Amino acid sequence: xxxxxxxxxxxxxxxxxxxxxxxxxxxxxxxxxxxxxxxxxxxxxxxxxxxxxxxxxxxxxxxxxxxxxxxxxxxxxxxxxxxxxxxxxxxxxxxxxxxxxxxxxxxxxxxxxxxxxxxxxxxxxxxxxxxxxxxxxxxxxxxxxxxxxxxxxxxxxxxxxxxxxxxxxxxxxxxxxxxxxxxxxxxxxxx
Amino acid sequence: xxxxxxxxxxxxxxxxxxxxxxxxxxxxxxxxxxxxxxxxxxxxxxxxxxxxxxxxxxxxxxxxxxxxxxxxxxxxxxxxxxxxxxxxxxxxxxxxxxxxxxxxxxxxxxxxxxxxxxxxxxxxxxxxxxxxxxxxxxxxxxxxxxxxxxxxxxxxxxxxxxxxxxxxxxxxxxxxxxxxxxxxxxxxxxxxxxxxxxxxxxxxxxxxxxxxxxxxxxxxxxxxxxxxxxxxxxxxxxxxxxxxxxxxxxxxxxxxxxxxxxxxxxxxxxxxxxxxxxxxxxxxxxxxxxxxxxxxxxxxxxxxxxxxxxxxxxxxxxxxxxxxxxxxxxxxxxxxxxxxxxxxxxxxxxxxxxxxxxxxxxxxxxxxxxxxxxxxxxxxxxxxxxxxxxxxxxxxxxxxxxx
Ligand code: SF4
Ligand code: SF4
Numbered sequence: 001x002x003x004x005x006x007x008x009x010x011x012x013x014x015x016x017x018x019x020x021x022x023x024x025x026x027x028x029x030x031x032x033x034x035x036x037x038x039x040x041x042x043x044x045x046x047x048x049x050x051x052x053x054x055x056x057x058x059x060x061x062x063x064x065x066x067x068x069x070x071x072x073x074x075x076x077x078x079x080x081x082x083x084x085x086x087x088x089x090x091x092x093x094x095x096x097x098x099x100x101x102x103x104x105x106x107x108x109x110x111x112x113x114x115x116x117x118x119x120x121x122x123x124x125x126x127x128x129x130x131x132x133x134x135x136x137x138x139x140x141x142x143x144x145x146x147x148x149x150x151x152x153x154x155x156x157x158x159x160x161x162x163x164x165x166x167x168x169x170x171x172x173x174x175x176x177x178x179x180x181x182x183x184x185x186x187x188x189x190x191x
Numbered sequence: 192x193x194x195x196x197x198x199x200x201x202x203x204x205x206x207x208x209x210x211x212x213x214x215x216x217x218x219x220x221x222x223x224x225x226x227x228x229x230x231x232x233x234x235x236x237x238x239x240x241x242x243x244x245x246x247x248x249x250x251x252x253x254x255x256x257x258x259x260x261x262x263x264x265x266x267x268x269x270x271x272x273x274x275x276x277x278x279x280x281x282x283x284x285x286x287x288x289x290x291x292x293x294x295x296x297x298x299x300x301x302x303x304x305x306x307x308x309x310x311x312x313x314x315x316x317x318x319x320x321x322x323x324x325x326x327x328x329x330x331x332x333x334x335x336x337x338x339x340x341x342x343x344x345x346x347x348x349x350x351x352x353x354x355x356x357x358x359x360x361x362x363x364x365x366x367x368x369x370x371x372x373x374x375x376x377x378x379x380x381x382x383x384x385x386x387x388x389x390x391x392x393x394x395x396x397x398x399x400x401x402x403x404x405x406x407x408x409x410x411x412x413x414x415x416x417x418x419x420x421x422x423x424x425x426x427x428x429x430x431x432x433x434x435x436x437x438x439x440x441x442x443x444x445x446x447x448x449x450x451x452x453x454x455x456x457x458x459x460x461x462x463x464x465x466x467x468x469x470x471x472x473x474x475x476x477x478x479x480x481x482x483x484x485x486x487x488x489x490x491x492x493x494x495x496x497x498x499x500x501x502x503x504x505x506x507x508x509x510x511x512x513x514x515x516x517x518x519x520x521x522x523x524x525x526x527x528x529x530x531x532x533x534x535x536x537x538x539x540x541x542x543x544x545x546x547x548x549x550x551x552x553x554x555x556x557x558x559x560x561x562x563x564x565x566x567x568x569x570x571x572x573x574x575x576x577x578x579x580x581x582x583x584x585x586x587x588x589x590x591x592x593x594x
Pocket of ligand 2: 071
């Protein structure tokens with residue numbers, strides 16, 4: 001090992017004596033002191049709206065007439081590698097679905113889900129989509145077992161919105177816990 | 192006891208103290224995840240460094256035997272979770288080889304682009320964390336900024352930032368979204384300047400040089416004998432890169448160099464990674480230039496689900512889609528091995544098929560697992576602090592080591 005062995009080289013020696021190597025590095029750090037910041041003030045003032053394809057919390061969708069798209073075909077349950085979806089179909093003639101078969105129970109165990117998106121690829125009617133909700137931490141296990149009713153609720157971010165922006169947000173609390181409420185009117189990109 | 196004597200006398204140290212066994216990790220901040228090293232030490236010098244692995248074992252290979260071929264793709268994300276794309280790629284390429292499926296040109300180009308982006312992001316983290324371990328905290332902040340850009344691109348592409356699951360057997364889960372190419376071009380414009388900055392921060396820095404030069408030396412022969420691959424092998428001067436030597440996808444159409452070091456020390460491995468990032472950047476630029484239009488999924492109904500617009504309009508196609516999702520496809524009997532150049536080295540999948548819808552056996556040749564065995568020869572006789580540099584220079588990821 002020759003880690004303390006330096007060949008004689010005047011230029012190199014002068015650079016060493018005057019700490020040129022360290023000053024060069026410090027120059028970069030110094031330069032960044034005056035550049036634009038790229039971090040965001042999450043969650044107090046800003047939050048991130050993910051891109052359109054984001055794979056977050058599952059959503060069950062309705063068509064334009066407000067009918068449930070899910071026909072209870074159980075294909076999502078079949079395709080899931082971790083078996084976290086339970087679908088129980090039923091006959092329904094009230095017309096709340098697009099066909100006379102709807103899901104009687106549609107449950108997901110988020111504790112097992114790995115957000116791989118295979119269920120979304122499998123769904124033949126595009127009823128099931130992975131949405132943009134990503135703040136999924138909770139204090140009880142029960143909170144992670146979601147049913148059809150919860151997943152049918154409209155999303156905070158409209159599906160057509162392109163996403164990939166930082167928006168203004170407010171941190172609020174309600175009975176379900178802490179919530180970050182985005183305000184879509186003020187948007188910015190970070191690079 | 193013999194090696195203790197020789198190390199002590201080599202260093203001109205006549206006092207032989209009692210040998211101490213030190214457990215480094217599995218919660219040590221500088222051991223990259225759940226690494227556990229059992230160090231036998233003579234004073235400050237290492238007599239033997241023994242990695243103790245298995246803390247993150249999830250039985251990946253066994254899981255694969257109980258899933259359809261297509262269902263195992265998301266699990267491969269969890270191998271080397273810092274570059275999931277290359278894991279996906281290696282697995283789907285092995286399955287495609289098994290069933291003899293050729294994918295469209297455009298899909299090949301997309302696969303190249305994403306795996307090179309993955310390589311950059313993985314090396315950024317490797318170099319950044321290395322700086323962090325040796326006390327150069329500034330670098331990791333800058334490296335993470337660029338990594339964040341890549342993760343941003345990936346989020347746009349496939350909807351996830353860490354576990355991408357973007358590739359599927361026979362193609363991709365989706366085409367490039369609108370605006371991706373432009374954003375990617377912006378990135379490859381910015382990136383070389385940022386690499387220069389990292390170099391300005393570290394490459395000439397006397398502290399960095401002293402901590403890395405001449406530390407963890409491994410000769411080319413030893414590196415080959417130990418089965419090292421990736422930057423750790425090329426640092427010793429062996430120019431072995433699967434992208435160059437047995438080109439897969441469309442790597443033979445790009446002009447890029449394979450950097451190699453000369454001394455096989457930590458500093459060489461650092462320089463190889465820095466240069467590889469520049470080369471990866473060049474490959475992405477060329478791929479974006481050459482990428483053709485066309486479909487991204489193979490037209491092979493027996494293995495690949497039909498396009499979505501056909502599913503919603505054609506009954507026969509819909510029935511076929513149901514069949515394919517719920518029962519998968521039967522792969523021919525036989526066995527294949529297919530490997531790629533992942534950021535950390537050769538990542539290979541060996542699949543044995545018994546002719547059913549699930550693999551009979553999957554063996555994963557994980558680069559970090561093989562590279563990790565060189566911790567001992569590299570750090571023998573060195574100081575304790577050098578072990579940290581050695582580990583960082585090997586860049587092990589424990590999802591892959593423990594599988
Ligand atoms: S995202 Fe994956 S793991 Fe989660 S429910 Fe869908 S298929 Fe199952
Ligand atoms: S969500 Fe889709 S795949 Fe799942 S049961 Fe409903 S229609 Fe079928």
